[in-house]
Amino acid sequence: MKFISIVCVTLLYSINIQSQLIHDSLLIDGHYRVFHFTNPQISKTGGSLVFVLHGSGGKGEDMLRRTAKLEEQSHSENLLLVYPDGYKKYWNECRKASNAAANLENIDENSFFNGMISYFAKNYHINTQQVFAVGTSGGGHMAYKLALTMPQKFRAITAIIANLPDSANMDCTEARVPVPVMIINGTADPVNPYNGGEVVIPGVVLGTVRSTENTFHYWSNLDGYQGEPVKELLPDTDPADGRTIERYTFSAKGKPEVVLLKVIGGKHDYPNDIDVHVEAWAFFKRQLTK
Numbered sequence: 001m002k003f004i005s006i007v008c009v010t011l012l013y014s015i016n017i018q019s020q021l022i023h024d025s026l027l028i029d030g031h032y033r034v035f036h037f038t039n040p041q042i043s044k045t046g047g048s049l050v051f052v053l054h055g056s057g058g059k060g061e062d063m064l065r066r067t068a069k070l071e072e073q074s075h076s077e078n079l080l081l082v083y084p085d086g087y088k089k090y091w092n093e094c095r096k097a098s099n100a101a102a103n104l105e106n107i108d109e110n111s112f113f114n115g116m117i118s119y120f121a122k123n124y125h126i127n128t129q130q131v132f133a134v135g136t137s138g139g140g141h142m143a144y145k146l147a148l149t150m151p152q153k154f155r156a157i158t159a160i161i162a163n164l165p166d167s168a169n170m171d172c173t174e175a176r177v178p179v180p181v182m183i184i185n186g187t188a189d190p191v192n193p194y195n196g197g198e199v200v201i202p203g204v205v206l207g208t209v210r211s212t213e214n215t216f217h218y219w220s221n222l223d224g225y226q227g228e229p230v231k232e233l234l235p236d237t238d239p240a241d242g243r244t245i246e247r248y249t250f251s252a253k254g255k256p257e258v259v260l261l262k263v264i265g266g267k268h269d270y271p272n273d274i275d276v277h278v279e280a281w282a283f284f285k286r287q288l289t290k
Contacts (some may be wrong), residue, residue: 045125053139093141096171097207156180158280169207186266238272
């Protein structure tokens with residue numbers, strides 16, 4: 001696979017962020033695939049690479065305001081956040097029923113992500129053993145695909161408001177390799193049903209997903225966990241939002257960690273009690289010590 005790179009630079013001013021936003025692209029199978037990143041001027045080589053994946057119908061730059069707190073930490077944490085664009089605003093993830101162009105044209109996402117990892121290894125000297133992905137909604141499905149189909153390239157993933165496709169809707173060949181996974185899902189989500197079923201987005205067909213519990217146990221079973229996860233109630237830092245968060249954790253020395261943040265009363269959005277991207281990075285960092 002050959003990659004052609006094109007660069008342009010603009011200035012972006014976002015919440016608590018005043019840094020250059022760099023736009024670049026790779027030519028993958030005749031399509032220029034675009035990605036964006038702020039240059040944190042990593043102080044030393046071997047930094048971590050974190051892909052932040054937008055939802056269905058979105059674009060990479062949409063996620064920048066969502067990650068303002070994590071961007072503020074990027075220099076001290078020696079990490080580089082990258083915001084790729086899906087193909088025509090969608091990802092070719094693992095939902096067979098998807099009528100998005102990315103799925104219908106069978107866009108090669110794995111080559112895109114492999115190409116970006118090589119790009120950042122060459123140009124920014126990131127540690128290729130410390131590559132992560134955090135995705136929201138359709139981006140969460142893309143994160144699942146990365147863990148399902150190229151687990152050797154990703155140290156861990158976080159999927160937000162997303163469940164795995166059910167068996168009838170699964171369109172990926174599963175490597176079935178243990179991977180650290182964190183899931184953040186709301187129990188009252190009308191789009192990605194917590195208990196499984198049809199994903200509902202007007203004008204878009206995406207098929208059915210398994211329940212959050214089944215998604216959680218898919219990963220914990222791969223990692224060889226048995227019994228019940230450790231449960232804890234997170235601090236309710238915003239009582240006014242009517243939501244609380246329960247954390248369920250499978251963790252053992254030498255094994256990938258699997259976590260579910262169950263947002264009681266949560267919908268198809270982010271809870272106020274935590275910053276989901278800061279939480280994702282805390283989860284990713286823990287995997288570096290295992």
